[in-house]
Amino acid sequence: MLTLNSSDQKSDNNNMTDSIYDFDVLNNRKEAINLAQYKNKVVLIVNTASACGFTPQYAGLEQLYKKYQHQGLVVVAFPCNQFGQQEKGNNEEIKQFCDLNFKISFPLMDKIDVNGDSTAPLYQYLKSEAKGILGTKNIKWNFTKFLINRNGQVVKRYGPTVKPEKLTKDIEHLL
Template identity: 65%
Template structure:
């Protein structure tokens, strides 16, 4: 795949979603988990989504159980957890792997486009974030410790 919009992913209801549906939007793509120290970032993600969605911004959350087994729940249970605790309104996708031979191809693409510290492709932990411009170009990768509100200025530049 040579372009972000070439990918199709699966939402938390099991439906195929072409990323072409997000063309011309600024995206923040995040691997998430429900039992992580960074889980409260769901609230920050919801806040920035609400703040910028009318300007063409979307958050795409992909639960992942590869880090400390912190996302053991089913897709349905994850959605329930997010609704109950954070009342999220941004798009939640099916649980995926983000590293290794079974990694979601989208994450292989993202990590190739925006490498981590010391040029590493591998995602180190939950809540790694990728900022994508309206043309589908991966602009920047953020570490787990980078809170969503800290990314707001970078989002604004792309809107």
């Protein structure tokens, strides 16, 4: 298995994996989670931050999750502090913020890097499978979203300005 949160394990995921199911990640309690537990689910992976202009998207992500979770949607949030230092808190503080302000019920993972030398292997894979505008790989800001089909493959990447409710049609198509 490939690990997500180990900064000392850097990999170039060129054809090393066919799906997100090959990755282990850490949840916000530092417990290992194998993404294979989401087999046959539609997954929306988002890098998040608590002090960002896009932070209100947590509410939209929760609405999507509540509306479609029983049909097989899972939203998975990965806090990241790489953009404007907008996620300074530790995992416990981030969870408390999300609980207090948005009452999220979807999985919240360990804080990670999505760009640079310490990019989490999962994000190396996601970025190689769905490039951004003009074919760039780097994540441009918080709340970039990746939609994953029931086979664990990246279907689409959405920029931070795309609000969660705008993903409804694409999610319904995959469900």
